[in-house]
Amino acid sequence: MDEQGAALAGADVTITNTETAYARSTKSGTDGEYSFPDLPLGSYRIQVTHAGFKAQTQTGIVLHVADSLVINVSLKVGAVSESVTVEASPIAVETTNGELTGLIEGAQVSELPLNGRNFMQLVTLMPGVAQGEGYSVTNKGLKGGSNLSVSGSASNGNQWLVDGANNNDTGSQRTILIYPSTESIQEFKIERSSYGAEFGGMSGATINLVTKSGSNDFHGSVFYSGRNDKLNAYDPILKDGCPTPLSPVTCPKNKFRGNDYGYTIGGPVKKGKIFFFWSQEWNKRIEGIVRTSHVPSMAERTGDFSKVASCSFFPAGGLTDPNPGDPGGPFTVAAGGPNVPDVIPQSRLTTQGLLLMTQYPAPTISDPCVNLNWTKSLNTPTPWREENVRGDVNLSKTLTLMLKFTNDAWTLGVPSAGFGWGSNPFGVIDESWDQPGRIAAAKLSKTIGSSMVNDFQFSYSANRINIQPSNVALEQQINNAIPWNFPTSGKMFGDKGPSAWFSGWGNAHLPGVWTIAPWQNTLDHYTWQDDFSLVRSRHTLKFGGMYRRSAKNEQNPNAEFGAIFNTVGFQGNTGPGTKTGYDVADMELKGMAVSMNEASNILINDIRWYDSAFYAADNWRVNSRLTVNYGLRYELLPNPYFADDNYTSFNPSAYDPNNLSSPCNGLLYSPGLKQNPCVAANQPAGGKVGPNRALWNNNNHMFAPRLSLAYDPTGKGKWAIRTGVGQFFNRDRLFALQIGGNNPPFVKNFTDPNGRFLDSLTVPSAPGSAFGTGFGGASVGGETSAHMPNSWQWNLTVQHELWKDARLEVGYVGNQNLHWEIRSDVNAVAPADRVTYFQCQNVTSAACGNRNVMFRPFGAMNQGSMTYFTRSGQSNYHSLQAFFQSRFQRNSTVQVAYTWSKLISDTQLIDTPNNNVDFYNPRANRGPDILNRPHILSANWIYNLPALQNQSVPIRNALGAWELTSIISLASGPSMTGIMGGVPIGDLAGTGGGGNEVPMRVAGQGCRANTGDSRQWFNPNMFTLNGLQIGKNGNSGYGTCTGPGSNDVDFSLRKNFKITERIKMQFSLDFFNLFNHPQYKSDSIGNNNGSFGVNFNGPPSGFDNNNIGTGNPASALFLDSAGNPVFEPQGADLDKKHTVANPGPGGSIYNGFTGCGANHLASPSGTQPQTFCASSIVNTTVGNNFGNVTQSRENGWRQIQYGLKFSF
Structure with a gap:
């Protein structure tokens, strides 16, 4: 103009x-x-x-x-x-569209203090970004995590791109394939909300990273940074938690050694024509973690319990001998002990039970009565390496070619220290992890005339996960010692597979031991994409399409050699006198039945799927003040399937109550099979063909509209009013499909629900009602609806240039997620039957019968819980977001982002949500989501001090060219839920499953503890079971408490030296968590799903082993419907037939239904447990060690990093 x-x-x-x-x-x-x-x-x-x-x-x-x-x-x-x-001004008001974005520039990548040199930390600098507990600042590979929620989206709903190539690990969607070196990143942009039609496939943010390319001049660098725990502060949990009465040793400081080094080089191969950039980086780390646990003593592993016989956790009267007439002799009394039976004769010990105890290390504390008698600092090596190369070629004035390849190599060695899934904290049976990842891409760009451009790109993205066992000999020994229902020759790894999982339990405080190694996983993405741009007058038109083929081959991590859950009783009998009273002794005793299952084999889940998308968009500059962006994206995301079709899924439509003998009853199978697989597997016919190979209907109508506009009210580029709205579809994670491989008939699961022997396959000689075996039925299923997860996003923002190179953005940002995954128990008891189901525990009555068979909808086929997936979850997000950016003297910058928000959901927006508490009420879990962090403030700044070029050399070198940089992160903690943990008697809600019920809330009590101890996070007086109505959930709600937040300041001091005109040197000293403010992990209170267990004790006095009060109303656990205490009459014993005419003082008698009301079931035996009359709970207290944080975050204490870099 x-x-x-x-x-x-x-x-x-x-x-x-x-x-x-x-x-x-x-x-x-x-x-x-x-x-x-x-x-x-x-x-x-x-x-x-x-x-x-x-x-x-x-x-x-x-x-x-x-x-x-x-x-x-x-x-x-x-x-x-x-x-x-x-x-031009580097920071200008955005007047061309209404989408919300954020840019991370190269200077921020290279100059800000990044703990672990992980670029993901920079994403948190944007407004609306909430961290999940699985997110890792410092780690890469499988220890890293991309658990970030952007503007209310799911933490596994983001799309990560590197030079346009897919960088998502599509299994859980919570990790990425490669971690580009910070030295190779030019910049990246975060599409935060309401972005254009050219992006899709996920419903969260799109993080679009671009790597460096060469130029007409040669540039490069050599760099090193180091870490050493001797420079770090003490982990506050270790400092404050050791020594303790339970573990009277001094916990050592966590060892940390880090050496990160590498180089870059880029420049022309032919000036103006061919350019290259190459980088290579090594990160060699040793990370220590202090583990404490309880392990059996060496004497206990030989049947000698005399050293622990005087401990508080040992039975006061010594071991109970369930078979005192055994030819091997009765239990004996060791000399010098408490004079109680405490030694099992050697001939009565099982080789198998003793062998299982060898999976635990020897105690490190000699005192036998110390609960945590094993403490060790485990130092795990986690080396990472990356090679990256990129080439750019100007083939002609109108044709360019980009080629790139990045290869990551990440390993985690022995000891693994309990990392990952199927890994033990002890190191006796351990495993090493290996995850290589790679991305290759080629992009051809053609300029057609002066107004058209076409980009075509092909990319390949992949990773591998290999887990190898470290003690094959011991696992092989265990596998060969225990007899199996299925021959080892038919198992995937023969006798070298992962040994029997051991859950750990009971008064011996034994922790679980399990492993899945050897284990393998492969993922491959092949993507073709074309984008065409055309300028016509005031319109910039874009058209494009994408096609991706993907394959994931993942070993099904089932218990091929079984999982041991608990001991049942001697010879399969239950009740008093059938166990020794001490769990280690139970495991070692011959004739003791254990609850255990076994799988015939392990399947390789060969999952296949493809994605297609087409879009059209227009950026219409209506006039100099108004720009409108509108577009439409069509997504075709068919559900994934198994390439060999060897999987099934339970669905009620396939269930036939008249065909209960078939393990395939209720199962859908793939139409890709030539015949019903149950017939082929010589099982009774059952099941029915599914709607397609995925067993889920596909949605072929996913049209996603996008609309945004930007209006400049003054026409001077100083103000902009911007708004946008759009729909975004999301490919679901693969987990629901993966675990379908555990269903019959392709994997046979043999279950001994009430016991089997470790040394024999002989059925225990117990009453028929106490034992049952079988190949089991379906355990996993899902609906067949065509719903696909998606979100609607919208925003209304205002941008204003406060002064030159200073911009403020303030706006409202909203999000609604629809059709998100919900997991629940399809075999749950219906609400109308829950009181009766609970009251029928241990009742011998025709009206009660087998309560699981009678009251569970599919109990005749499967008496346990059955995981069922639906896409019925919803969430709503509303926020105020503000973002200030400024650039000032000497290229210094500052950014400040603030978010005030609320995220409400009925299913957690994370990769592995908790089960819904009630299948019949999908909204039962509705409340603040675990990703709900009401207040989030992040700031970063780079301040370049004067170089003092006009001063003398000594002054210039000493005082000039200093650089101060910082990242400040303040955030509310995540919303958390108190879940009923240990309770005096299980399944109070009567659903048949349990696990996610909430207790009652005590009026006037807040969540936060006020004890002066920062580690005592939650108030132990806030929850109770008293007043809880049987058959109903508590009133404390979901997401009603707030876990530990973050208060972190990272600071870097850097000195720049000019060696020659081209060569520069920089020394850096980074302080992470500068002020050493404790940063506690909320999932150390509970789990990373935002739940923390609330354990309850029964009445403090007179409460016997049968959960029955002794006649004192204060010892009753239940009230009947009239409000009277229910208890067992004094001197009575539930396990013996008796009739008592008179109840204890002031209470209801349990036999018959005296005091229970006319609507309760009659008892033909005249003898019933107290649950038969129960209507509500009374006389409970919260257990010990409630609400304590037990672990710091990885940035939970001050850490120092030093570095040196040469560049030219």
């Missing part, structure tokens, strides 16, 4: 990349508009010439990833030979 603002048509406009000399030209249209679509990012200058006007050059134009810039050029009258040069 001219000086009066009139449009100039026919002006010659040339844009040139100042680093590579790449140039494109066009002419302005009749309205003076010009456009250069799809330029490579970089630094540019624009030159505009027109007859009768001075030539003008605009410099300092930096084009970032996915940018849409408006560069207005005003020409002055004069000769073309005269020129005017203007420098």
Whole structure:
């Protein structure tokens, strides 16, 4: 335009990349508009010439990833030979669209203090970003985690791109395939909300990272950074928690050694034509963690319990001998002990039970009565390496080619220290992990004329996970010692597979031991994508499409060699006198039946799926003040399936109550099979063919509209009112499909629900009602609806230029997630039957019968819980977001982001949500989500002090060119839920499953403890079971408490030296958690699903082993429907037939239904447990060690990193 603002048509406009000399030209249209679509990012200058006007050059134009810039050029009258040069503002108000984005520039990547040199930390600098507990700042590989929720989206709903290539691990969606080195990153942009139609496939944010490329000049670097725990502060949990009465040893400081080093080099192969960039980095770390546990003593492993016989956790009367007439002799009394039976004769010990005890290390504390008698610092090596290469070729003036390849290598060695799934904290049976990842991409860009560009890209993304056992000999010994229902020759690894899992339990405080190694996983993505841009007058049109083929082969991690859950009783009998009273002794005693299952084999889940998408979009600059973006994206995301079709899924529509003998009853199977697989497996016919190979209907109508606009009310580029709305579909995680491989008939699961022997397959000689065996039925299922997870996103924001290079954005941002995954128990007891189901515990009555068979909807086929997946979850997010950005002297910068928000959901928006408490009420878990963090403040700044170039060399070297940088993170803790943990008697809600019921809330009691001890996070007086109505959930709600938040300041001090004109040196000293503020992990109170267990004790006195009060009302656990205490009469014994005419003082008698009301079931035996009359709970107290944080976050104490870097 001219000086009066009139449009100039026919002006010659040339844009040139100042680093590579790449140039494109066009002419302005009749309205003076010009456009250069799809330029490579970089630094540019624009030159505009027109007859009768001075030539003008605009410099300092930096084009970032996915940018849409408006560069207005005003020409002055004069000769073309005269020129005017203007420098562009680096921070300008966005007037071209209404989408919310955030840019991380190269200086932030290279200069800000990053704990672990992990680029993901920079995403948290944006408004609306909430961290999940699985998110890791410091780690890479499988120890890393991308658990970040952006503007109310699911933490596993984000799309991670590297140079346009997919970087998502599509199993859990919570990790990525490669972690680009910070030295190789040019910049990246976060599409935060309501973005355009060119992005899709996930419903969260899109993080679009671009790596460095070469230029016409050679540039490179050599760098090193180091870490040593001797420079760090003490982990506050270890410092405050050791020594303790339970573990009277001094906990050592966690060992940490880190050496990160590498180099980069980039430049021209042929100037102006061919460029390359290469980087390589090594990160060698040793990370220590202090583990404490209880392990059996060496004497206990030989049947000698005399050393622990005087301990409080040992039975007061010594061991109970369930078979005192055994030919091997009765239990004996050791000399010098408490004079109680405490030694089992050697001939009565099982080889198998003794062998299982060898999975535990020897105690490190000699005192036999110390609960935590094993403490050790386990130092785990976790080396990581990356090679990255990129080439850019200008094939012609209108055709360019980009080629790139990145290879990551991450391993975690022995000891694994309890990392991951199927890994033990002890190191006796251990495993090593290996995860290589890689991305390769090729992109061909063609400029057609002056107004059209076409980009075609192919990319390949992949990773592998290999887990190898460290003690194959011991596992092989265990596998060969225990007899199996299925021959080892048919198991995947023969006798070298993972040994029997051991859950750990009871008064011996034994922790679980399990492993899944050897284990393998492969993932491959092949993606083809084409994007076409066309400029027509005031319209910039975009059209494109994407097609991706994906394959994931993952070993099903089932218990091929069984899982031991608990001991049942001698010879399969239950009741008093059938156990020794001490769990280690039970495991070692011959003739003791254990609850255990076994799988015939392990399947490889060969999962296949493809994604397709097509979009059309228009950026319409209506006039100089108003721009409208509108578009439509069509997603085709068919549900994944098994390539060999060897899996099934339970669905009620396939259930036949008249075909209970078939393990396949209720199962859908793939139409890709030639016949019913149950017939092929020689099982009774059952099940029915599913709707397709995925066993879920596909949604072929996923049209996702996008609309946004930006309005400049002044026309001067100082203000912008922006708004946007759009729908975003999300491919679900693969977990629901993966565990379908555990169903019959492809994997046979043999279950001994009430016991089997470790040394024999002989059925225990117990009463028929106490024992049952079988190949089991379905355990996993799902609906077949065509719903696909998706979200609607919207925003209304205002941007204003406060002063030159300073911009403030304030706005409202909302999100609604629909059709999200909900897991629940499809075999749950219906609400109308729950009181009766609970009251029928241990009742011998025709009316009660087998209560699981009678009251569970599919109990005749499966008497336990059955996991069922539906896509019926919802969430709502509302927020106020503010974002300030400024650039000032010496290229210094500052950013501040603040979010005030609330996220409500009925299913957790994380990779593995908790089960819904009630299958019949999908909204039962509704409340603040675990990702709900009401207040989040993040700030970062880079301040470059003067170089003092005019001062003397000593002063310049000492005081000049210092650089101060910092990241500040303050956030509320996540919303958490108190779940009934240990209770005096199980399943109070009567659903048949249990596990996610909430207790009652005590009026007037807050969540936060006020004890002066920062580790006592939750108030032990806030919950109770008293007043809880049987058959109903408590009233304390979900997500009603707040876990530990974050208060972290990272600071870096850097000194820059100019060695020569081109060579520079930088020394850095980074302080992470500068003020050493404790940062506690909320999942150390409970789990990473936001739940913390609330254990309850029964009545404090007179409460016997049968949960029955002794006649004192204060010892009753239950009240009947009339409010009377229910207890067992004094001197009575539930396990013996008796009739008592008179109840204890002031209470109901349990036999018959005296005091229970006319609607209760009659008892033909005249003898019933107290649950038969129960209506509500009374006389309970919260257990010990409630609500304590037990672990710090990885940045929970001050840590120091030092570094040196040379660059040219």
